[in-house]
Amino acid sequence: MSEQTEIRDELRAVARDLLGGPGRAGQAAAAPGGSDVDWQVLAGADWLGLEVAAELGGADATFAEAAVIAEELGRAVARSPYLGAVVMSVGTLNELQPNALRDRLLSEIAAGAVISAAVLGSGNGLASAGQPPPFRLERIAAGAVLHGQASFVPDAASAGSLLLLAAGQDGSPVIVRTDPGVPGLTVTKQPVLDATRSLGLVSAAGAEVSPDCVWQFAGDARAASRRLLDRAAVAVACDSLGLSEAMLAATVGYARVRQQFGRAIGSFQAVKHACADMLVQIRVARELVAEAVQQVADRECADDEATVAASMAKSSACDAAVSIAGKAMQLHGGIGYTWESGIHVYLKRAILNRELFGSPAAHRRRLAARYA
Amino acid sequence: MTVAATAAGLAEFRAAVHNWCRAHVPVSWRQAQTGASDEEYVSFQRAWFAELRAAGFAVPHWPAEWGGGMSVAEQVVLYSELAAADAPRLILAFVSIHHAASTLLAAGTPEQCQRHLPAILDGEIWVQGFSEPEAGSDLASLRTSARREGDAYIVDGQKLWASGAQHADWCLLLARTDPAAPKRRGISYFLLDMRTPGVDVRPIRQATGESHFGEIFLTDVVIPASQLIGPENGGWQVAQATLGAERGMTMLELAERLGNAGFGRLVAACSRRGEDGARPIDDGLVQDKLAGFETDIAGLRLLCRALVEDHEAGRSGPADASIVKLYYSELLQRLTDFGTQIGGLPAQTELCKPASAGWESGAWALDFIGSWEWTIPGGTSEIQRTIIGERGLELPREPAAG
Numbered sequence: 001m002s003e004q005t006e007i008r009d010e011l012r013a014v015a016r017d018l019l020g021g022p023g024r025a026g027q028a029a030a031a032p033g034g035s036d037v038d039w040q041v042l043a044g045a046d047w048l049g050l051e052v053a054a055e056l057g058g059a060d061a062t063f064a065e066a067a068v069i070a071e072e073l074g075r076a077v078a079r080s081p082y083l084g085a086v087v088m089s090v091g092t093l094n095e096l097q098p099n100a101l102r103d104r105l106l107s108e109i110a111a112g113a114v115i116s117a118a119v120l121g122s123g124n125g126l127a128s129a130g131q132p133p134p135f136r137l138e139r140i141a142a143g144a145v146l147h148g149q150a151s152f153v154p155d156a157a158s159a160g161s162l163l164l165l166a167a168g169q170d171g172s173p174v175i176v177r178t179d180p181g182v183p184g185l186t187v188t189k190q191p192v193l194d195a196t197r198s199l200g201l202v203s204a205a206g207a208e209v210s211p212d213c214v215w216q217f218a219g220d221a222r223a224a225s226r227r228l229l230d231r232a233a234v235a236v237a238c239d240s241l242g243l244s245e246a247m248l249a250a251t252v253g254y255a256r257v258r259q260q261f262g263r264a265i266g267s268f269q270a271v272k273h274a275c276a277d278m279l280v281q282i283r284v285a286r287e288l289v290a291e292a293v294q295q296v297a298d299r300e301c302a303d304d305e306a307t308v309a310a311s312m313a314k315s316s317a318c319d320a321a322v323s324i325a326g327k328a329m330q331l332h333g334g335i336g337y338t339w340e341s342g343i344h345v346y347l348k349r350a351i352l353n354r355e356l357f358g359s360p361a362a363h364r365r366r367l368a369a370r371y372a
Numbered sequence: 373m374t375v376a377a378t379a380a381g382l383a384e385f386r387a388a389v390h391n392w393c394r395a396h397v398p399v400s401w402r403q404a405q406t407g408a409s410d411e412e413y414v415s416f417q418r419a420w421f422a423e424l425r426a427a428g429f430a431v432p433h434w435p436a437e438w439g440g441g442m443s444v445a446e447q448v449v450l451y452s453e454l455a456a457a458d459a460p461r462l463i464l465a466f467v468s469i470h471h472a473a474s475t476l477l478a479a480g481t482p483e484q485c486q487r488h489l490p491a492i493l494d495g496e497i498w499v500q501g502f503s504e505p506e507a508g509s510d511l512a513s514l515r516t517s518a519r520r521e522g523d524a525y526i527v528d529g530q531k532l533w534a535s536g537a538q539h540a541d542w543c544l545l546l547a548r549t550d551p552a553a554p555k556r557r558g559i560s561y562f563l564l565d566m567r568t569p570g571v572d573v574r575p576i577r578q579a580t581g582e583s584h585f586g587e588i589f590l591t592d593v594v595i596p597a598s599q600l601i602g603p604e605n606g607g608w609q610v611a612q613a614t615l616g617a618e619r620g621m622t623m624l625e626l627a628e629r630l631g632n633a634g635f636g637r638l639v640a641a642c643s644r645r646g647e648d649g650a651r652p653i654d655d656g657l658v659q660d661k662l663a664g665f666e667t668d669i670a671g672l673r674l675l676c677r678a679l680v681e682d683h684e685a686g687r688s689g690p691a692d693a694s695i696v697k698l699y700y701s702e703l704l705q706r707l708t709d710f711g712t713q714i715g716g717l718p719a720q721t722e723l724c725k726p727a728s729a730g731w732e733s734g735a736w737a738l739d740f741i742g743s744w745e746w747t748i749p750g751g752t753s754e755i756q757r758t759i760i761g762e763r764g765l766e767l768p769r770e771p772a773a774g
Contacts, residue, residue: 060454079422110761267768273754279764280695287674288667312667368659371639 007061008068015072018045022034036361037073037080039112047082056107062233062295063091071289074242074353075343079196081115084155087235088118088228092163095224096215106179107163117159119202120228123152126314126358126366127229127307128226133173135204143211144169145184146204150178152358154232156180156200157189164202165225166249168214173221177213184208194348223303229294229309233357234292240321240353241282241289243346247321247328248278250343254332269332271331275340278324285317311367315360321350376462386449389429389432393457396423400720401460402733404724413727414539417464420497420728424462425493429447429454431469433621435477438489444684447621449675452457455628460728464536472498472544475561475614479602484563489541499540501531501564503610508532509755511546512555512608516590518547518562525562525600527570527593533749537573537586540566547596550605561765563599563609570594580742581724620683624676626731630704631669634732638665638707641714641736661710668703675699685728691764698756702744704731708743 001175018041042048050065052058059065066087073082086109093106108114135148146166159180168174180187184207190199217224220262252275255266265271292313295306325347329336336343354360393672396406397764398420400628405416433449434440442450462469469492476485488496507514516529523733525526534543543564550558564571564738570593575583643654652658679696682688708731712719715736732739747753761767 046747248765252767255767263771264759264768267770269754269758270771272765272767272770274540275700275755275767276757276760279691280699283695284668284671284675284699288671291670291674311663312670315664315666316671352381361660363661364663364667365656367663371643371653371659371662 004064008065011065011068012072014045015047015069016075019072019078035076037076037078037079038113039080042080042082043110043112046110048086048112048277049090049106050086051094051277052106052110056103056348058106059112060370063234066090067235067238067293067297070238071242074349075238076244077196077243077246077342077349079116081155081158081198081230083197083235083239084117084153084159085109085115088120088154088232089116091231092118092120092175092229095217095219095228097218101177101212101216102215109356114122114161115155115159116161116163117153117156117200118165118228119150119156120154120225120232122150123154123199124355124359125229125355126233126311126362127168127226128366133165133167133225135164135176137166137168137174137176137214138324139169139210144209144214146178146207146209149201149203150198151201152190152356153202155198156187156202158198158200158302159187162187164204173217173225175215175217176209177215178207178209192352194345194352195346196349197352210358226307227303228308229357231296232297233268233314233363234310236353237285237289237292237317237355238311240317243349243353244278244282244285244317244321244324245326246306247343247346248275248282251275251278251328251331258333262348267329274327274331279322279326284311285320288313288316308367308370311358311363314358315363315367318350318354318361322347322354325350376657378705380622380694382449385446386453386669387739388452389450390457392427392429393453393459396427397457397459397591397650402419402458402726402729405460406730408722408727410538412714416460416462417462420460420466421462421495421607425561430462430465431473433488434469434473435631438473438485439476439493444621444680448624448680451621451625452628455625455632455730458502458633460707461625461629461730463728464539465495467535467540467544468496468498471500471614473542475544475601478614479561479610481601482684483598484601487685488563497536497540498542498544499566499586499588499626501534501545503533504530505532509752512559513547514548514559516545516547517551518549518560518595520549520597520604523597525560525595525596525597527562527564527590529590531588532585533576534573534586534588535584535749538575538583538769540573542566543571543588546607546611549607553605556608558605559607559611561610562595562709563601564593564595565599566693568593568595573665579744584745597774620676620680623675623693625668626700627672627676629730629731630700630707631673633730633734634707635669637732637734638662638711638714641711641734646662646716658714665703665707665710672699673695674704689764691760694751694759695764697750698753698760701743703754704746708732708736708740712740725765 019036036252046059047069049058050061054060093102096102109116135146137144162178162180164176166176184205186203188201188202255271256264258265292309295301295309329343335341431440432442476488504514518525518527543566545562545564546559548558549560570591572589573586577583577584642658645651675696681694719736722735725733725738762769
């Protein structure tokens, strides 16, 4: 077993303990509203700076480790801005040329002092070639202002700092850091059925931009923004995988003890076979997700290979999660349909995840474009 | 042939296998094997086996002292390359090199191994005599009897679904030696010479019109006691221990074939213009299905890779082989069904498919019908789901009937 595998296993064990608490696995579900996670606990566990450089107070780890946390947050259906503030924001900042303000922001994110959100596009979109950034910089006499809009942006409404992907004055993408309260910028919460996620609409109509907050990408900006959206898609796939496993564990636990017709319902083939199908779906999704995580984490990997792996993982894991959470509700019977059972929390998160950063159909469309 | 399992060593090995395939995979074997007679099929299979043997590729999974000794990493490369080259499959020798060999190696005496393993390399063909008319999924209820008389057993009964029985020299036979014992404790395992008087083989014509299988009738068949393998009445345990032995690597090979020739043929079929001049691949629904299949196949290939690696590392779970078998079988069925729809009525005018090919030969309608040869034998999909539920998820067993 490699050292990396051991580190990840250790991280997973700690995360399960911290997020789930002993004895949670196999029980019906989380609190009906999802479980809250104290941001300072995540900071204290050093999970916020996993991908931040050591000299900035981070752990110098990779996306593969952040993916473990994403999966465990899904398993716990945890309410937390990890996706926007850590997966997306730290990923974005790491793609930029270093500068003092960027470095300070990375340190602050790692320490849990700032919650950031990255606005790379609308949350229902997926990376595609030639897609323009959601915002654009316009020169005015006093400097530059920002125009544009992006909807369903994870964690934008609760963020204290925003990273906006914008077309620079020469058309090439840049990142603009701004505060949500700056004049000309509005951030509106977009309430959704899934109460465990926070999505927001970010609109800029001539929002003022400070010149030292326009940051350049270190490499090819278009490739970087595509990579960032693929990362986000894979992180959501991890979340769906985690919640699928939680749903299977809960269902199997229930089927072992729930008695009808004088037998545990899990002894009936109709129930047993449905659980077997859930496990098969999970095993397949787990392989595809692990492959995509590795490709995204591996900086040497060709971008198009990582994109293919990301689309496969996203479409497979997110389709599977809806089917599995739905089957979990079905196999729990009447109790599964109650608010109190909390299964609806998983199902709602699963249907939200399915749409975020590209629906399964959109990802399959991207795969199919290679066949022509 | 062994190479260091380093990345560089494996890359070199991959190149060597790749070149070997270019030099040795018979050109247009598919055409030659389409509509081939039984004799043509058998002689082609024998010749291909000899080619692989000469290269050291026939039994890579055997221990080194018997002519194998290839590392798992190298075997993965070997089977991936054979699949990528669309090489013929080893069908005739399948039971011999996998099931017979693993049974001999696990439970055979040194004499039994010495007698049969080299013979298998020289082309000895084996068949599995397990299923019976009244013992399919419930294999342990088999009724073929073996009575001890002096230094021999006298066997009577009937075996069904014996793959390749017409061509077999030897049979792996399960028979009941203690009718009074609980059903799993009264079964013994024998090596039966198919030339023994009282052995009668009749082919079974299957749904595709081919006859891959046979019925074996056994009437007062005398088997020397030296051909018992494992302990008397311990046959069920031997069979359980060796049944899944071949599954990992053969599933990997099949998954690679599905990913290479199989998916490639499907995309090619979708890219051809139909009578209306339209190409199916220009239809968004067809694209969606294709991308779904590509994703599912990628998942299957990774799953198979994990299965052989976990098996090698001794960390495989009790239901892992069942998960792979179930997923492959149903994916094959879905994919060939889709191919049949893409092929339309012209696909139904293909009345025979190439022998020696994989399960997705491109004769889609026949491939689709043939896919039940995966979802039924070797433990039906229903049995696999029960195994996954009970051994993989530890769900309670169904109360035993009767």
